[in-house]
Amino acid sequence: MSFNYQRIVIKIGSNVLTQKNGLPDLERIKHLVGQIAAIKKQGKEVILVSSGAVASGRSLITISEKYDAIAARQLLASIGQVKLINTYANYFESFGILCSQVLVTREDFRDRMHYLNMKNCLDLLLQHQVIPVVNENDVVSVTELMFTDNDELAGLIASMLNAQALIVLTNVDGIYNGDPNAEGSAVIEEVAGSVVDFAEFVSSGKSQFGRGGMITKSTMSQKTAQLGIAVHIANGTRENILTDVLDNNVIHTRFIPNKTASGKKKWLAHSEKSAVGSVQVNEGAKTALVSNKATSLLPIGIVDVLTDFKKGDIIKLVDDSHKLIGLGIAEYGSDKARERIGQKNQKPLVHYDYLYLQG
Ligand SMILES: Nc1ncnc2c1ncn2[C@@H]1O[C@H](COP(=O)(O)OP(=O)(O)O)[C@@H](O)[C@H]1O
Numbered sequence: 001m002s003f004n005y006q007r008i009v010i011k012i013g014s015n016v017l018t019q020k021n022g023l024p025d026l027e028r029i030k031h032l033v034g035q036i037a038a039i040k041k042q043g044k045e046v047i048l049v050s051s052g053a054v055a056s057g058r059s060l061i062t063i064s065e066k067y068d069a070i071a072a073r074q075l076l077a078s079i080g081q082v083k084l085i086n087t088y089a090n091y092f093e094s095f096g097i098l099c100s101q102v103l104v105t106r107e108d109f110r111d112r113m114h115y116l117n118m119k120n121c122l123d124l125l126l127q128h129q130v131i132p133v134v135n136e137n138d139v140v141s142v143t144e145l146m147f148t149d150n151d152e153l154a155g156l157i158a159s160m161l162n163a164q165a166l167i168v169l170t171n172v173d174g175i176y177n178g179d180p181n182a183e184g185s186a187v188i189e190e191v192a193g194s195v196v197d198f199a200e201f202v203s204s205g206k207s208q209f210g211r212g213g214m215i216t217k218s219t220m221s222q223k224t225a226q227l228g229i230a231v232h233i234a235n236g237t238r239e240n241i242l243t244d245v246l247d248n249n250v251i252h253t254r255f256i257p258n259k260t261a262s263g264k265k266k267w268l269a270h271s272e273k274s275a276v277g278s279v280q281v282n283e284g285a286k287t288a289l290v291s292n293k294a295t296s297l298l299p300i301g302i303v304d305v306l307t308d309f310k311k312g313d314i315i316k317l318v319d320d321s322h323k324l325i326g327l328g329i330a331e332y333g334s335d336k337a338r339e340r341i342g343q344k345n346q347k348p349l350v351h352y353d354y355l356y357l358q359g
């Protein structure tokens, strides 16, 4: 059985694009572009999320050690992104395909106006048969507000664009059930349904040039699959990997998608860092919210307003041990919410349509 996705986000990690000596691996980039061109020629839409700006920059300039990591990242990315996008543009051009550069920061996803503005631009590029090449704008991003890594960014882009699939290319065959180098470890081929605690077997170590590591890949993949998007994690250093993944012809990890969520829920799913206020809910409300029924958050299920918010703000819903259970848009401010705590027959604080629950 092959996978017949119409809109696909492909994320390529730094390690796939870089040789062991740190120089860009042009042959590999060319080979991947060739596969993407073949997928595109089948009438499919492809959005590329590519890391590699910092790695490319490293191949062009040596920076004195007296500069801190942030300054070095900004300098390398600023120089390296030009080289990276030129490389893509030249290779795509040889297949008669136009690509474009889209550099984003977390701020661009924060409020719904910015989010929809960016979505409109990406939709327009796709309508014009262009392949958007997306990367974080490391030059202007404020360190504390950055994406954990481009895996997180790829998950956001896939949900924003209602993609059917996200393919994450890294330098191992998928998520292993132990150390990938240890004897006896094997690739987990399918992840379905219930939430898996990957920290049990995925080490926090990452590859030579990667930023986030396999743990972020695992959590992002789980979240993205819960929103209705299939996620494939595969080895981008293998020949014909993209076509093999789509033909289901190679061992890799696949997260089976849940039912598709609405656009608003997809946006909320990635809004934790933009949440302004928080409320604590009781056990009964928690059970009702996480059940399969469409349930709004009513004041009777609230036990405390932990941090203030205004009407329209994104708020966190936490349980009695302060564990995050969901995110929603407040229908009224924290003052009114406090007055109504525990009361019956009150308007929902968060309506179901504006509520995203963690899986
Ligand atoms: N259980 C595991 N399964 C697969 N990879 C793992 C596991 N635990 C740790 N890793 C490490 O995660 C690395 C990939 O993540 P990362 O460095 O973020 O790559 P990328 O640059 O592709 O984003 C692998 O090279 C591997 O060393």
Ligand SMILES: N[C@@H](CCC(=O)OP(=O)(O)O)C(=O)O
Pocket (backbone or CB within 6 Å): 012, 013, 014, 015, 050, 051, 052, 053, 054, 055, 077, 135, 136, 138, 148, 149, 150, 151, 209, 210, 211, 212, 213
């Ligand atoms: N924006 C950075 C990407 C950093 C990053 O997330 O890398 P990776 O973990 O390899 O996907 C760059 O282009 O170098």
